[in-house]
Amino acid sequence: VVEKNPDPEMTLLFYLRRKLGLTGTKLGCAEGGCGACTVMISRFNLDSHHLAVNACLAPLCSLHLAAVTTVEGIGSTARKLHPVQERISHAHGSQCGFCTPGLVMSMYALLRNNPTPHMEQLHQAFQGNLCRCTGYRPILEGFKTFTLVNYTLNLHPSPTNPPPLHLLTP
Amino acid sequence: MCLSSFQGQIVRSYKTSRRREDDISIVTATFNVIFEPGSSRVHDLRLAFGGMGPTTVLTPKTSNALRGRLWGEELLQIACSSLADEMTLDPSCPGGMVSYRRTLVLSLFYKFYLSVLQTLGEQVMPLPARTAGITVPSGQDMEDVVGRPLMHVSAEKQATGEAQYCDDLRPADNELYLSLICSTRAHAKILSIDCSEARAMPSVVCVLFAEDVPGSNGTGPVVYDETVLAQGEVTCVGHVIGAVVAETQGDAQRAAKSVKIQYQDLPAVITIQDAIEAQSFYEPIRTLQKGDLETGFKQSDHILEGELHMGGQEHFYLETNVTVAVPRDQDEIEIFSSTQSPSKTQSLVARALGISSNRVHVRVKRMGGGFGGKDILSTVVALAAHRYDRPVRCMLDRDEDMLVTGGRHPFYSKYKVSPANWHWCRLISACDTTYDSSVVMDRALMHLENSYLVPNVRGRGIMCQTHLPSNTAFRGFGGPQGMMVCEDWISAIALKLGRTSEQIRELNLYSEGDLTPYNQVLESFTLRRCWDECLDRAKIHERRTQIHDFNRQNRWTKRGLAVVPTKFGIAFNVVFLNQAGALVHIYTDGSVLVAHGGTEMGQGLHTKMIQVCSRALGIPHVCETSSHSVANTSPTAASVSSDLNGAAVLNACEILGQRLQPYKDRDPQGAWESWVKAAYFDRVNLSANGFYRTPGLGYDFETNSGRAFNYFTYGVCCSEVEIDCLTGTSTIVMDVGNSLNPAIDIGQVGLSMTCMHGEKHEKLHTERPGQSEDPTKPSCCEA
Numbered sequence: 001v002v003e004k005n006p007d008p009e010m011t012l013l014f015y016l017r018r019k020l021g022l023t024g025t026k027l028g029c030a031e032g033g034c035g036a037c038t039v040m041i042s043r044f045n046l047d048s049h050h051l052a053v054n055a056c057l058a059p060l061c062s063l064h065l066a067a068v069t070t071v072e073g074i075g076s077t078a079r080k081l082h083p084v085q086e087r088i089s090h091a092h093g094s095q096c097g098f099c100t101p102g103l104v105m106s107m108y109a110l111l112r113n114n115p116t117p118h119m120e121q122l123h124q125a126f127q128g129n130l131c132r133c134t135g136y137r138p139i140l141e142g143f144k145t146f147t148l149v150n151y152t153l154n155l156h157p158s159p160t161n162p163p164p165l166h167l168l169t170p
Numbered sequence: 171m172c173l174s175s176f177q178g179q180i181v182r183s184y185k186t187s188r189r190r191e192d193d194i195s196i197v198t199a200t201f202n203v204i205f206e207p208g209s210s211r212v213h214d215l216r217l218a219f220g221g222m223g224p225t226t227v228l229t230p231k232t233s234n235a236l237r238g239r240l241w242g243e244e245l246l247q248i249a250c251s252s253l254a255d256e257m258t259l260d261p262s263c264p265g266g267m268v269s270y271r272r273t274l275v276l277s278l279f280y281k282f283y284l285s286v287l288q289t290l291g292e293q294v295m296p297l298p299a300r301t302a303g304i305t306v307p308s309g310q311d312m313e314d315v316v317g318r319p320l321m322h323v324s325a326e327k328q329a330t331g332e333a334q335y336c337d338d339l340r341p342a343d344n345e346l347y348l349s350l351i352c353s354t355r356a357h358a359k360i361l362s363i364d365c366s367e368a369r370a371m372p373s374v375v376c377v378l379f380a381e382d383v384p385g386s387n388g389t390g391p392v393v394y395d396e397t398v399l400a401q402g403e404v405t406c407v408g409h410v411i412g413a414v415v416a417e418t419q420g421d422a423q424r425a426a427k428s429v430k431i432q433y434q435d436l437p438a439v440i441t442i443q444d445a446i447e448a449q450s451f452y453e454p455i456r457t458l459q460k461g462d463l464e465t466g467f468k469q470s471d472h473i474l475e476g477e478l479h480m481g482g483q484e485h486f487y488l489e490t491n492v493t494v495a496v497p498r499d500q501d502e503i504e505i506f507s508s509t510q511s512p513s514k515t516q517s518l519v520a521r522a523l524g525i526s527s528n529r530v531h532v533r534v535k536r537m538g539g540g541f542g543g544k545d546i547l548s549t550v551v552a553l554a555a556h557r558y559d560r561p562v563r564c565m566l567d568r569d570e571d572m573l574v575t576g577g578r579h580p581f582y583s584k585y586k587v588s589p590a591n592w593h594w595c596r597l598i599s600a601c602d603t604t605y606d607s608s609v610v611m612d613r614a615l616m617h618l619e620n621s622y623l624v625p626n627v628r629g630r631g632i633m634c635q636t637h638l639p640s641n642t643a644f645r646g647f648g649g650p651q652g653m654m655v656c657e658d659w660i661s662a663i664a665l666k667l668g669r670t671s672e673q674i675r676e677l678n679l680y681s682e683g684d685l686t687p688y689n690q691v692l693e694s695f696t697l698r699r700c701w702d703e704c705l706d707r708a709k710i711h712e713r714r715t716q717i718h719d720f721n722r723q724n725r726w727t728k729r730g731l732a733v734v735p736t737k738f739g740i741a742f743n744v745v746f747l748n749q750a751g752a753l754v755h756i757y758t759d760g761s762v763l764v765a766h767g768g769t770e771m772g773q774g775l776h777t778k779m780i781q782v783c784s785r786a787l788g789i790p791h792v793c794e795t796s797s798h799s800v801a802n803t804s805p806t807a808a809s810v811s812s813d814l815n816g817a818a819v820l821n822a823c824e825i826l827g828q829r830l831q832p833y834k835d836r837d838p839q840g841a842w843e844s845w846v847k848a849a850y851f852d853r854v855n856l857s858a859n860g861f862y863r864t865p866g867l868g869y870d871f872e873t874n875s876g877r878a879f880n881y882f883t884y885g886v887c888c889s890e891v892e893i894d895c896l897t898g899t900s901t902i903v904m905d906v907g908n909s910l911n912p913a914i915d916i917g918q919v920g921l922s923m924t925c926m927h928g929e930k931h932e933k934l935h936t937e938r939p940g941q942s943e944d945p946t947k948p949s950c951c952e953a
Contacts, residue, residue, distance in 0.1 A: 023335075024332070026488070026489070029568040031568070036488055086326070092325070096489070096538045101328075128191070
């Protein structure tokens with residue numbers, strides 16, 4: 001995306017939702033407190049670095065030469081769900097759904113950095129995401145299936161338990 | 171947190187925040203002590219605190235007082251009294267919680283003191299085994315959702331971001347944005363309003379006030395005692411006085427902030443105590459009474475009195491209130507809104523615009539959470555759209571939403587109870603307007619005995635008129651508050667009699683066939699089964715022993731356990747709301763569309779309606795909730811929407827099933843599509859309207875007779891809590907014993923534990939998630 005006249009006051013969230021029409025990323029609090037606006041920002045500097053970022057706080061102008069991945073970018077019902085999206089939805093981790101894209105992107109960013117995380121890393125990854133409906137347990141149930149312990153116990157990868165990301169073709 | 175230090179120096183940092191992971195804290199502290207070489211005599215000691223002023227503060231007086239002293243009890247005493255003196259806060263300082271913050275200063279220093287003692291090897295008492303912990307007792311069952319419903323029909327779309335919420339609607343080219351102008355005073359006369367600066371801003375289209383309301387300015391859920399826009403007087407901080415409409419959100423908000431209002435302050439009633447002093451109450455004052463209290467108390471050995479204060483609660487739906495109003499033709503308007511009450515929205519918009527309801531079309535696709543807080547905020551937006559014949563959008567910012575919309579009613583209660591005999595209880599709640607509040611009070615009174623047989627009881631409910639934003643529905647609607655008071659006195663009784671609280675609770679549980687204080691017979695009473703199962707699954711006795719041991723070994727962290735039963739009455743307390751409609755279409759290709767009066771806010775209502783319909787008519791689709799499809803619907807509330815709307819959908823499906831039966835009989839081997847086509851070509855009506863009204867309801871407070879509820883739901887919960895006595899942080903572990911709907915209820919358990927304090931002062935202190943105590947995942951539960 002090339003933006004010739006970026007508004008210095010504009011946040012990434014506003015740009016995504018209003019200028020690009022990508023409404024999957026949500027506005028919950030506009031102060032980085034709820035995580036509904038989480039996206040993944042990647043930069044390449046000798047190596048790729050992926051970060052989960054609050055789009056409501058990220059100035060558009062800070063993203064020059066950065067790659068932004070949103071929830072729409074990793075899967076869709078029209079084509080194919082990403083395993084992160086599939087597991088949170090199938091594990092009843094999405095009720096009203098407003099926090100779900102943010103949780104999906106936090107998990108996705110974690111997996112891009114660490115395809116076989118431990119539960120502790122999962123806990124840390126979601127520190128900035130609030131959910132008011134599920135009580136978090138079903139979300140963790142779903143995402144626990146990505147953790148190292150769970151994978152090694154299950155020696156037969158299946159559609160609901162695919163091999164770690166780095167073994168998947170892009 | 172321990173920073174690296176050289177020999178003889180110890181540096182530690184501490185933080186207390188509403189959520190453990192928050193970088194924003196209530197109070198932070200860093201302490202730096204340098205000892206004289208080879209001794210525990212303080213050479214220099216610096217104490218720095220954040221959260222005790224606009225900037226970080228040091229404590230020179232305390233530092234001076236402690237220099238040269240040995241690290242021990244005497245130093246601690248001097249430090250504490252010096253800190254108490256030096257670290258003061260103004261009662262009206264931003265963030266409130268003055269006494270808590272001042273206590274934290276001392277507590278955090280005490281933690282440092284203990285930590286240094288341990289490092290110096292002069293530990294006098296055992297340090298806490300942990301200062302913060304997320305624990306799940308070993309062997310806790312992973313509560314798999316046996317018997318859970320289908321996956322939420324929109325779950326996948328929600329996970330991919332494809333699910334559309336109100337603000338995801340693509341703005342039209344000519345769409346305007348509306349921003350509210352709210353009162354900054356609790357109770358005042360409006361002397362003048364200067365919006366010249368706002369009007370002069372180039373993209374501002376208009377500024378609206380009460381005089382611009384073409385229809386009626388009176389609004390409200392049933393009684394019209396609220397205003398669309400304030401007229402002459404404001405009755406709370408956040409009272410909507412006007413609105414600015416501009417081309418962009420930024421411009422509208424800037425313009426709204428530039429409006430200057432002159433107020434003349436009037437006496438304000440803020441807290442329940444204020445209201446009691448001022449005798450500022452609403453009618454009616456309800457009494458629920460049964461049995462003979464006087465004789466009962468005379469005959470009792472023990473009489474306990476107590477009081478309980480419960481603060482309010484913020485809904486904190488992840489999606490704030492949002493409306494898009496689109497004018498159609500000259501006299502019709504379409505409202506897309508995040509609301510639980512499309513019909514109420516429709517009638518209130520019509521009333522304010524001075525048009526008839528049949529010209530107002532309200533559409534709700536889904537909400538990002540409701541919890542009772544999303545009723546009717548669309549009127550002002552509709553006003554602007556109607557006047558300027560352009561679509562208008564407004565999505566409240568989080569701080570605006572928390573300020574302007576009400577929350578759970580705070581309650582204050584005094585009770586007098588005797589174990590032999592029970593109780594007299596006065597419940598008082600704070601609110602600003604009548605209707606919702608009186609029904610909340612009714613429900614609170616009807617739950618004041620919770621799950622216990624109380625033969626002689628009197629409850630009196632008094633609603634306080636205060637100058638706070640009008641409180642509204644919030645999951646439980648008075649039930650939790652009433653139950654809370656009950657659990658308080660039953661715990662007090664257990665303490666007084668020296669028994670465990672489980673023993674007292676179990677002794678007094680209802681049995682099948684008992685009568686409630688409002689004379690309803692308890693049938694299909696499964697609470698005792700829930701109780702037994704919960705105690706068994708939670709391994710209460712084992713846990714009590716473990717807790718006892720833990721508490722003995724830990725001085726500053728303590729654990730406690732409680733088992734609480736609940737019985738919740740199911741029906742709207744207001745009888746006329748117990749009705750619902752549905753509209754089911756079968757299209758010629760065989761596909762089925764279901765419309766009903768309930769709205770989807772995450773509870774999976776559409777999913778359940780699809781299940782109801784699918785037995786009869788295959789798997790239908792539910793598109794949205796619209797006032798054009800089903801008229802005069804009740805708000806999606808009171809935990810009855812599945813019952814009411816499900817029955818209406820079933821009704822419609824049965825009608826259609828009967829119409830199609832002849833075609834099925836004629837062609838038993840045929841496909842669904844062929845039966846539908848045959849019926850269509852035969853000019854059979856393939857649409858049906860269904861309806862349901864809950865039978866047998868109608869309770870009267872005056873005569874204490876009539877059926878208040880259709881049935882009751884029961885549950886028992888065991889909760890183990892760990893408290894850091896120095897900072898007040900807590901960790902909760904839940905075991906839901908015998909929930910009827912585990913998949914959704916696990917979420918509701920999490921929801922019910924969050925609590926936000928906001929009613930301490932005129933102006934809401936907690937306007938943002940950073941100032942509130944929503945638990946995040948780590949502090950909520952561990953898988």
